[in-house]
Amino acid sequence: MNNTQRPERLTDLIKRLLDRGYNRAVEPVIRAIVRDSTSGVIAQRLDELNVEAQRLADIGERLRPDNPVIRALLADLETVLTNDQRRIADASVDIQRASIDSANTITKRLALPGVTDEQFRRVVGVSWNSPSEEAVARLIEFVDLPEWQDEIGAMSDTTLATVRNQAVRGIVEGWSPLKTARQIQQTVESLPAHQANNLMRTLQMQSYRTGQVANMTANDDILDGHMRIAALDDRTCMACIGLHGTVLKTSDRVDDHHQGRCTSIPLVTGRARNIQSGIDWFNELPEERQLKIAGRGKLDALKNGDIRWQDLQQDYSNPAFGRMIRETSLKQALQR
Numbered sequence: 617m618n619n620t621q622r623p624e625r626l627t628d629l630i631k632r633l634l635d636r637g638y639n640r641a642v643e644p645v646i647r648a649i650v651r652d653s654t655s656g657v658i659a660q661r662l663d664e665l666n667v668e669a670q671r672l673a674d675i676g677e678r679l680r681p682d683n684p685v686i687r688a689l690l691a692d693l694e695t696v697l698t699n700d701q702r703r704i705a706d707a708s709v710d711i712q713r714a715s716i717d718s719a720n721t722i723t724k725r726l727a728l729p730g731v732t733d734e735q736f737r738r739v740v741g742v743s744w745n746s747p748s749e750e751a752v753a754r755l756i757e758f759v760d761l762p763e764w765q766d767e768i769g770a771m772s773d774t775t776l777a778t779v780r781n782q783a784v785r786g787i788v789e790g791w792s793p794l795k796t797a798r799q800i801q802q803t804v805e806s807l808p809a810h811q812a813n814n815l816m817r818t819l820q821m822q823s824y825r826t827g828q829v830a831n832m833t834a835n836d837d838i839l840d841g842h843m844r845i846a847a848l849d850d851r852t853c854m855a856c857i858g859l860h861g862t863v864l865k866t867s868d869r870v871d872d873h874h875q876g877r878c879t880s881i882p883l884v885t886g887r888a889r890n891i892q893s894g895i896d897w898f899n900e901l902p903e904e905r906q907l908k909i910a911g912r913g914k915l916d917a918l919k920n921g922d923i924r925w926q927d928l929q930q931d932y933s934n935p936a937f938g939r940m941i942r943e944t945s946l947k948q949a950l951q952r
Contacts, residue, residue, distance in 0.1 A: 637714025
């Protein structure tokens with residue numbers, strides 16, 4: 617068994633396995649959302665908005681939130697977003713099921729890399745237990761929660777409010793009608809797909825991590841817990857870097873932020889894992905990469921001892937996903 621696998625390879629493996637189910641379930645949904653925002657009635661409303669913005673610019677007036685063209689756009693956008701919510705709700709069940717299946721496969725593969733079930737029984741004298749899909753599905757309740765429906769519903773409310781706010785902002789900041797129209801168009805075309813991807817990625821990872829805990833709990837007689845693993849690249853936040861390499865109980869889930877990429881490695885009893893801590897990994901980076909990840913203020917504060925790594929980790933609670941962890945701002949870290 618190779619106990620010195622690089623974390624990058626582990627996270628790449630997990631990403632590949634998870635992406636198979638994710639792409640099958642979500643890509644058609646995202647494409648449909650983008651299509652709804654760039655063609656059909658919404659495209660017609662956006663064309664009308666551009667024409668109205670040009671007309672107002674020609675006569676020296678501003679584009680206001682109560683403009684009939686904006687009101688028509690918002691009314692049709694609400695209908696489109698309601699359809700998008702339905703698509704997301706339908707896809708969420710497939711995402712959850714794919715995540716459960718991946719958790720069964722990945723947890724065993726990380727615990728017993730290169731070792732078959734037969735070899736494990738013969739050498740160690742035990743077998744790997746897999747909890748039933750029904751048991752894990754009952755444990756993972758995200759898509760059945762009213763809070764999950766609220767998460768989906770917030771997409772519509774947030775998008776509509778953002779469009780209105782863009783119109784108000786244009787008035788407050790003295791934008792021309794054409795600039796206001798451009799800002800609204802960018803919002804309509806990009807925000808729904810981004811929000812849907814954020815929701816579905818987070819659902820996938822939370823379902824996967826919960827399924828992973830179910831697998832490890834079923835095998836806690838041969839496991840000593842699991843070790844948290846971050847992607848460790850320039851997109852990894854400081855909270856996840858600081859937590860990389862920490863050890864959790866088999867019953868403790870890896871908590872992460874929205875679209876977080878952290879996972880964990882099961883720790884088999886009697887088999888050591890040689891994983892460099894995230895803090896040591898960061899300290900060995902050239903300063904140019906440290907600055908890219910942390911920013912000048914946080915990097916200087918860490919080096920001067922003004923803040924500690926744990927000051928960069930903040931717990932927060934999401935109504936649907938429960939406890940999560942994110943990186944704090946420099947101001948928050950300095951106040952701890």
